[in-house]
Amino acid sequence: QLQLVESGGGLVQPGGSLRLSCAASRFTLGGYTIGWFRQAPGKEREGLSCINYNGDHTRSGDSVKSRFTISRDSAKNTVYLQMNSLKPEDTAVYYCAARFKLPLCTFSSGAFTTWGQGTQVTVSS
Numbered sequence: 001q002l003q004l005v006e007s008g009g010g011l012v013q014p015g016g017s018l019r020l021s022c023a024a025s026r027f028t029l030g031g032y033t034i035g036w037f038r039q040a041p042g043k044e045r046e047g048l049s050c051i052n053y054n055g056d057h058t059r060s061g062d063s064v065k066s067r068f069t070i071s072r073d074s075a076k077n078t079v080y081l082q083m084n085s086l087k088p089e090d091t092a093v094y095y096c097a098a099r100f101k102l103p104l105c106t107f108s109s110g111a112f113t114t115w116g117q118g119t120q121v122t123v124s125s
Contacts, residue, residue: 009119022096033102038092047107059105093118
């Protein structure tokens with residue numbers, strides 16, 4: 001069974017950057033569409049960025065489009081979320097999620113079958 005592990009979260013000052021990683025164990029991520037989501041206390045889960053299984057379709061949420069970038073490193077079996085110009089409102093738990101051979105990206109949580117445990121990102125001075 002595919003398992004996802006997020007890492008790279010932490011405390012960062014406003015305007016700073018972080019790179020989150022979503023790594024898989026025992027299975028290659030190559031056949032999976034990967035989405036990044038976040039959830040802040042008291043708020044609904046928000047879709048941030050997605051890359052489909054063959055890399056020819058990506059999608060970014062309006063609130064992060066100019067600041068967050070998703071990418072794959074097949075050699076490391078990892079998907080990254082580069083986050084720049086971070087704001088206090090970006091504070092949340094960040095999750096990656098996977099769905100096998102989903103052809104087009106979506107921010108519908110129900111479309112993803114495997115989720116990581118999440119990593120906390122806190123943006124504060």
